[in-house]
Amino acid sequence: MTNATVASEYSAEVNHVPIEHRFNPYSDNGGTVLGIAGEDFAVLAGDTRQVEGYSIHSRYQPKVFNVGDDIIMTANGFAADGAALIDRFKNQLKWYKFDHGGKKLSIQSAARYIQHLLYGKRFFPYYVYTIIAGLDENGKGAVYSYDPVGSYEREQCRAGGAAASLIMPFLDNQVNFKNQFEPGTDGKQKKELRYLSLDEVLELVKDAFSSATERHIYVGDGLEILIVTKDGVRTEYYPLKRD
Amino acid sequence: MSDPSSINGGSALAMVGKDCIAIACDLRLGNQSLGLSNNFEKLFQFGDKTFLGLTGLATDVITLSETFRFKNNLYELREERSIEPTTLANLVSSTLYEKRFGPYFVGPIVAGLHSKTNKPFICGFDSIGCIDFAKDFIVSGTASDQLYGMCESLYEPNLEPEDLFETISQALLNAVDRDALSGWGAIVYIVTKDNVTRRVLKTRQD
Amino acid sequence: MPGLGFDNYQRNQFLSAKGFGQPMATSTGTTIVGCKFKDGVVIAADTRATAGSIVADKNCEKLHQLAPKIWCAGAGTAADTEMVTQLIASNLELHALAQNRQPRVITALTMLKQHLFQYQGHLGAYLIVAGVDPTGAHLLSVQAHGSTDIGKYQSLGSGSLAAMAVLETNFKEDMTKEEAMKLCANAIESGIWNDLGSGSNVDLCVMEVGKDAELYRNYLTPNVRAEKARSYKFARGTTAVLRESVKNILDIEETVINFTSTADAMEVDA
Secondary structure (H helix, E strand, C coil): CCCCCCCCCCCCCCCCCCCCCCCCCCCCCEEEEEECCCCEEEEEEECCCEEEEEEECCCCCCCEEEEEEEEEEEEECCCHHHHHHHHHHHHHHHHHHHCCCCCCCHHHHHHHHHHHHCCCCCCCCCCCEEEEEEEEECCCEEEEECCCCCCCEEEEEEEECCCCCHHHHHHHCCCCCCCCECCCCCCCECCCCCCHHHHHHHHHHHHHHHHHHHECCCCCCCCEEEEEEEECCCCEEEECCCC | CCCCCHHCCCEEEEECCCCCEEEECCCCCEEEEEEEEECCCEEEEEECCEEEEEECCCHHHHHHHHHHHHHHHHHHHHHCCCHHHHHHHHHHHHHHHHCCCCCCCCCEEEEEECCCCCCCEEEEEEECEEEECCCEEEEEEECCCHHHHHHHHHHHHHHHHHHHHHHHHHHHHHHHHHHHHHHHEEEEECCCCCCEEEEECCCCCC | CCCCCCCCCHHHHHHHHHCCCCCCCCECCHHHHEEEECCCEEEEEEEEEECCEEECCCCCCCCEEEECCCCEEEEHHHHHHHHHHHHHHHHHHHHHHHHHHCCCHHHHHHHHHHHHHHCCCCEEEEEEEEEEEECCCEEEECCCCCCECCCCEEEECCCHHHHHHHHHHHCCCCCCCHHHHHHHHHHHHHHHHHHHCCCCEEEEEECCCCCCCCEEEEECCCCCCCCCCCCCCCCCCCCEEEEEEEEECCCCCCCCCCCCCHHCCCCCCC
């Protein structure tokens, strides 16, 4: 289309660019995940809907897993890659234990290792947004999030997947109190940061997902939340709208 | 990203409260990632209690704001009264659909109170004039995904004007902070039957 | 200047040649169905409008009135279904006035198909047209390119397969009005649950011979949002304000004063 300003599509303009047919190894299976770190706990939540195009493949396909050593993990995006990545990590964790006399893998070591798993496929990436959560060596909640090729960061909270753009600003506002000021200070004093309780966090997670379900067609059916505390990993399930 | 309606960036938002409406926008005008202006208002007033928000390609925002000002002036001369929000909505719709096969790249929103009954009205449009009548809120612009997420979680019906101001402001501010193409200042109008309040918000400048 | 304007067409072609694609128009993803019964016809639709993977409108109206007793359900580009329907509704009324007769369903269909064919499929309207007229009850459909179908039950839109599965299984000849309403609602619900492009509520319209058409807006509402876990009302003063200006709206009262002193009354011819 070099003469696009002169020609219109009503003229007999023939497109001479050859059409290339190629297998596309990736697909988008929708879904959304969300991780929040608290003072002495961390949660990782994901909806349980798996989709392709306009079809629902499953209304209950869990995608947040307890991978061992009180680490919970999710890889959202292309479901096959997500499953493969988590399987690989679980397997490597098993070998790590064999090789080191059952030593517990710390969350920061797990985080660094996952970077290598992802970057190892730099030129044929796992098409996923990965989040892991657990407790750090001081018993404080930790959430690590990754891009598809392994760039990662420890954060207080992170949303990933289809409705990440809907949920993330909500988290900024309600977890980190962004744009909130103390009333009566004329916008001079920021609202003070504080750790949220587990109950507060669970409420935020539920509302974030029910809101995302309202406005995003790839989110719905069910919400599964994995919670890590010093007592181990616990799972909760809440139904979401199914339309 | 490479779509005409996200070259210049910008977002707008409208909400319904108890016997009032609020409409807000950011102030950024950019050329892709380069910010050009922090004083590009996207809201336009029609009569006392009706507002039109226009986001999208800046040239079309300006062209259409002038087209609608012109059409509204003729309407007021002919009818000897100011335009109702519903009438403006239909005017916007037909004006956009007139260009069905060569659209203006805009995402308009209309918000206002009926001149006599003071009944709140809001609606939004796609670029070819399909009206989205909503009872709660309408979002538009490059941060629309973020705004949907914020509004869907923060919004509740029947807020008093002062509470509606906080809700719409927080929804807009946090949404535009997660959009590279929106922000750089924000304006909020709160419209009640007695007055129109315009507030300039303190925002991040990055 | 009748018709649509192409003023921006070349500019937009230039823009897309520069690599700026077209923005997404609101599409009504949609499940729509229609089904005949003993002495009438029912049409139904879901109420979700999508822009890509985002739900733009949770409760939109996809049932359009063409004439008092002729209604149509629309799928495809939302603006096109709305506008094409309004245009044909106007022309149909003018036609009915000129002919001094009730408009017929086949007339509406012919006007629609001729209009859509003229635009060679560029108007993305996919419609199920139904109604009653002096010749009986009718159920027809028309696609964007202008082709039309006739059938005792039909479905269109992204959820058409889910809906048709229900229609094919449960359709019977000469159903009662209630049976037909139930069948159509079930077919739409199938789309709502199983097709991501469809959702929210069921709208329904019944047209029975010799009776007024009945529109059941939100006939079923199986997707009401549950209450949120928390209220997110902010304390007043949470948002930082740089400046504020208030404009008061003054009500102007108008009173008419009558000068009724009979002495000054002007003399007029009786």
